[in-house]
Amino acid sequence: MDIALAPHAHDEHPHGLMRWLTTTNHKDIGTLYLWFSLSMFLFAGALAMVIRAELFQPGLQLVDPMQFNRLTSMHGLIMIFGAIMPAFVGFANWQVPLMIGAPDMAFPRLNNWSFWLLPVAATLLLASFFVPGGALAAGWTMYPPLFIQGGIAYDMTILAVHVLGLSSIMGAINIITTILNLRAPGMTLMKMPLFVWTWLITAYLLVAVMPVLASVITMLLTDRHFGTHFFNAAGGGDPVMFQHIFWFFGHPEVYIMILPAFGIISTIIPTFARKKLFGYTSMVYAVASIALLSFIVWAHHMFTTGMPVAGQLFFMYSTMLIAIPTGVKVFNWVATIWRGSITFETPMLFAITVVCLFTIGGFSGLVLALVPVDIQLQDTYYVVAHFHYVLFSGAAMSIMGGVYYWLPKWTGHRYDETLGKWHFWLTTIAFNLTFFPMHFLGLAGMPRRIPDYALQFADFNMIASLGGFVLGAAQLLFVYVVVKCIRGGEPAGERPWDGADTLEWTLPSPPPYHSFTTPPKID
Amino acid sequence: MSEHAHATTSYYVPPPSRWPIVGSCALLAIASGFVLLLAKVAAGPWVMALGAAILVYMLVGWFGSVIRENQAGLLEGQVDTSFRWGMVWFIFSEVMFFAGFFGALFYARNFAVPALGEAEMLWPGYAGTWPTTGPGITDPFTPMAAWGIPAVNTLILLSSGATVTWAHWGLQKGERGQIKLGLVLTIGLGLLFLGLQIHEYAEAPFTLKSGIYGATFYMLTGFHGLHVTLGVIMLTVITGRVFAGHFSAARHFGFAAVSWYWHFVDVVWLMLFVVVYWL
Numbered sequence: 001m002d003i004a005l006a007p008h009a010h011d012e013h014p015h016g017l018m019r020w021l022t023t024t025n026h027k028d029i030g031t032l033y034l035w036f037s038l039s040m041f042l043f044a045g046a047l048a049m050v051i052r053a054e055l056f057q058p059g060l061q062l063v064d065p066m067q068f069n070r071l072t073s074m075h076g077l078i079m080i081f082g083a084i085m086p087a088f089v090g091f092a093n094w095q096v097p098l099m100i101g102a103p104d105m106a107f108p109r110l111n112n113w114s115f116w117l118l119p120v121a122a123t124l125l126l127a128s129f130f131v132p133g134g135a136l137a138a139g140w141t142m143y144p145p146l147f148i149q150g151g152i153a154y155d156m157t158i159l160a161v162h163v164l165g166l167s168s169i170m171g172a173i174n175i176i177t178t179i180l181n182l183r184a185p186g187m188t189l190m191k192m193p194l195f196v197w198t199w200l201i202t203a204y205l206l207v208a209v210m211p212v213l214a215s216v217i218t219m220l221l222t223d224r225h226f227g228t229h230f231f232n233a234a235g236g237g238d239p240v241m242f243q244h245i246f247w248f249f250g251h252p253e254v255y256i257m258i259l260p261a262f263g264i265i266s267t268i269i270p271t272f273a274r275k276k277l278f279g280y281t282s283m284v285y286a287v288a289s290i291a292l293l294s295f296i297v298w299a300h301h302m303f304t305t306g307m308p309v310a311g312q313l314f315f316m317y318s319t320m321l322i323a324i325p326t327g328v329k330v331f332n333w334v335a336t337i338w339r340g341s342i343t344f345e346t347p348m349l350f351a352i353t354v355v356c357l358f359t360i361g362g363f364s365g366l367v368l369a370l371v372p373v374d375i376q377l378q379d380t381y382y383v384v385a386h387f388h389y390v391l392f393s394g395a396a397m398s399i400m401g402g403v404y405y406w407l408p409k410w411t412g413h414r415y416d417e418t419l420g421k422w423h424f425w426l427t428t429i430a431f432n433l434t435f436f437p438m439h440f441l442g443l444a445g446m447p448r449r450i451p452d453y454a455l456q457f458a459d460f461n462m463i464a465s466l467g468g469f470v471l472g473a474a475q476l477l478f479v480y481v482v483v484k485c486i487r488g489g490e491p492a493g494e495r496p497w498d499g500a501d502t503l504e505w506t507l508p509s510p511p512p513y514h515s516f517t518t519p520p521k522i523d
Numbered sequence: 524m525s526e527h528a529h530a531t532t533s534y535y536v537p538p539p540s541r542w543p544i545v546g547s548c549a550l551l552a553i554a555s556g557f558v559l560l561l562a563k564v565a566a567g568p569w570v571m572a573l574g575a576a577i578l579v580y581m582l583v584g585w586f587g588s589v590i591r592e593n594q595a596g597l598l599e600g601q602v603d604t605s606f607r608w609g610m611v612w613f614i615f616s617e618v619m620f621f622a623g624f625f626g627a628l629f630y631a632r633n634f635a636v637p638a639l640g641e642a643e644m645l646w647p648g649y650a651g652t653w654p655t656t657g658p659g660i661t662d663p664f665t666p667m668a669a670w671g672i673p674a675v676n677t678l679i680l681l682s683s684g685a686t687v688t689w690a691h692w693g694l695q696k697g698e699r700g701q702i703k704l705g706l707v708l709t710i711g712l713g714l715l716f717l718g719l720q721i722h723e724y725a726e727a728p729f730t731l732k733s734g735i736y737g738a739t740f741y742m743l744t745g746f747h748g749l750h751v752t753l754g755v756i757m758l759t760v761i762t763g764r765v766f767a768g769h770f771s772a773a774r775h776f777g778f779a780a781v782s783w784y785w786h787f788v789d790v791v792w793l794m795l796f797v798v799v800y801w802l
Contacts, residue, residue, distance in 0.1 A: 013539055014539055018539075019539070021541070021544045022539035022540055022541050022543075022544065023539055024536060024537050024538065024539055024540060102534070103533065103534045103536055104534070104536045106605040106608070106609070107605065107609060108536055108537055109537055109540045109542065109543055109585070110543075110609075112540065112543040112544075113542075113543030113546055113547065116543050116544050116546075116547040117547055117550065119547070120547050120550055120551045120554070123551060124551075124554060124555075124558075152558060152561070152562050155557075155558050155561050155562075156554075156558050159554040159557060159558065160554075162554075163550060163554065166550075169616050172612075173609055173612040173613060173616070174609075176608065176612055177605050177608040177609050177612070178605075180608055181601060181604050181605050181608055182534065182601070182605070207612055207615055207616045207619070208615070208616075208619055209619070210616070210619075211616045211617070211619040211620035211622075211623065212619055212620070212622060212623040212626075213623075214620055214623070215620050215621075215622075215623025215624050215627075216623055216627075218742075219624075219627065219738075219742070222731070222738070222742065225561055226731055226732075227730075227731055227732035228731055228732070228737070228738035228741075228742070229657055229660075229732075229734050229735055229737075229738055230627060230631075230735065230738050230739075232657075232659075233635075233639060233645075233657070233658070233659070234657055234658065234659025234660065235656065235657035235659060235660055235734035235735055235738070236631060236635065236636050236639065236655050236656060236657025236658070236660075236734045236735035236736070237631060237635060237657065237734075237735045237738070238630070238631065238634070238635035238638075240635075241627060241630045241631065241634075241635055244626075244630060245623055245626055245627060245630075248626070514536070517533065518533070
């Protein structure tokens with residue numbers, strides 16, 4: 001704590017709980033982020049299990065409609081802010097300093113705070129289940145006027161999201177500064193591994209839009225308690241204004257959750273195809289274009305709330321433009337695999353599956369970008385299917401692939417390949433079983449966020465629920481594989497993947513507490 | 524000696540620190556206290572005050588250790604560059620925070636209010652022109668005039684931007700007297716600005732509840748005022764450091780960061796003056 005300790009004294013760190021509470025080490029903090037993310041993933045996943053159990057049959061079985069709304073709202077909110085975003089920040093913490101040859105993150109103490117704000121937010125959100133009126137039931141998007149009418153839990157949600165935003169902004173500033181200022185000598189921007197590039201751009205998006213979310217939820221708070229009329233037409237305000245400001249944050253947020261996944265896929269595929277990433281430069285420009293376009297497409301989330309035709313056309317075409325850089329990425333991944341010496345270890349299975357399934361999610365996104373189609377499909381299960389193909393088989397499965405890929409480096413042990421493959425196949429099959437039928441349900445007109453449905457939707461819903469239960473159970477296997485790998489296994493050596501060529505593989509597994517005390521030279 | 528040699532050749536990674544977790548406890552107390560306050564539980568303000576006290580303790584302790592490390596020469600070269608990047612991106616995030624509220628004002632004036640004026644079925648006879656408290660609030664109201672106190676406040680803040688730059692020149696020339704005078708003048712102008720804002724609020728012919736005009740006016744000027752307050756506190760800290768003999772022409776990140784922040788607050792005010800008071 002005191003500088004009297006001298007610079008080298010901190011190679012010795014406290015043990016037990018104090019190590020984790022006070023750590024300034026990027027690997028410790030990365031580990032904390034990943035465990036936090038896993039626990040929130042299991043919790044929000046458990047909420048989804050109840051949703052699927054309720055929807056197993058038509059009629060009201062397990063939960064009342066209000067409780068159902070709480071489940072869907074909190075499932076979304078916690079998966080986004082508690083599971084996916086922290087997982088990627090965990091990867092950034094572990095991998096960015098290792099991949100650019102830095103001694104640590106640029107602001108190690110701030111890094112600690114970015115993590116330890118997450119439990120504060122989680123405490124508020126979890127406690128909100130037990131306050132009078134129950135947890136948030138107005139959807140994770142918090143639309144007024146419904147949100148304005150909620151109870152104490154809604155204030156707790158606002159404050160939790162403020163704290164999460166603070167954490168994200170500080171984390172993002174840390175990552176940007178680390179990447180801009182702490183690269184090893186010789187590592188120019190265009191020599192950075194693509195994972196680092198995707199995180200640089202993601203962090204930029206975070207700093208740009210999290211404050212906008214903070215401003216709009218502050219307006220919600222003052223509308224609720226202090227008599228402002230931002231979203232009340234009687235006072236000259238407009239509930240649709242909330243949607244505009246929220247989605248100005250919300251659409252870049254979608255890319256915040258997918259660009260680091262692109263980075264992970266772009267790392268795994270070259271390793272197991274044993275070829276260099278095809279079209280590195282175009283990949284960098286594609287990521288940057290996707291990020292810039294994300295600022296001018298927000299209103300495609302609100303085609304049904306009313307806007308001039310010129311506005312609808314603009315947002316439709318700008319949305320469809322995103323398909324071009326995304327297509328560049330998909331074709332580059334395919335071209336990287338083409339004629340490679342491919343092996344199919346678990347990370348590669350996940351990566352290839354992500355490319356296929358994310359592409360389905362991208363295509364259904366294009367369908368939804370079409371104004372006349374979107375007006376039909378708004379708030380149906382087609383939308384639910386679309387964003388789960390993007391967020392589960394895009395983001396979450398990339399995270400799983402990344403965990404398998406780097407576990408040997410992080411723990412020093414090889415994971416159980418057989419069990420890993422079991423987890424992969426169970427997840428992939430169960431995922432498609434759960435979410436593919438939702439396309440049909442949506443096209444047939446089944447609305448989302450409703451606990452009951454008409455009889456003709458029963459068969460597909462039963463299939464989706466069965467798939468959902470298998471999908472949930474398969475994640476317990478994932479936890480088992482990870483814990484087993486941490487506790488022991490075949491020694492991984494420095495470089496368990498012979499096709500891997502980024503800097504982290506030049507260090508022992510697990511890497512020493514302080515990775516690059518002298519920066520490596522890059523030529 | 525070897526410690527200093529070490530510090531200049533490799534990046535300084537601070538030892539484990541208890542300040543972040545103390546800060547998290549503070550924010551948990553502030554947030555829980557605020558929730559209790561909104562739920563009208565009597566303990567709310569006390570829990571918030573406890574959290575605020577912990578937060579102040581954390582800020583003093585954390586910034587204190589950074590300042591001591593800096594005085595020990597641990598934060599030079601590459602670390603100094605990191606701090607500069609960090610401050611630049613922090614200010615960018617602040618710009619985006621204000622952008623949300625400016626966006627609300629823009630949307631309300633250009634889309635929401637005119638649309639309400641056209642909605643004859645809902646509020647017949649409502650003109651839908653700016654400034655307005657909306658169709659449902661019929662209390663008479665007068666918008667804030669630009670060319671009284673707000674114009675004076677613009678001059679005050681612009682002058683304070685000049686005085687802080689003058690202090691910066693003094694720092695570059697090594698003239699300690701000029702730095703001190705420049706900073707004290709800047710703080711004085713900042714306090715004068717805040718005093719006039721408080722006066723303006725006290726005399727204002729409308730409140731936060733006066734429809735969209737009152738909401739956007741008070742949220743924008745209020746958050747700006749909070750940032751000016753924060754800026755004055757930051758200026759006071761670095762003035763104290765100048766009196767303690769800190770900062771040199773070559774090394775003065777703390778000073779630079781505060782002056783950037785002050786200029787940012789200045790620019791936000793100029794935009795406020797144009798779109799909130801004037802147009």
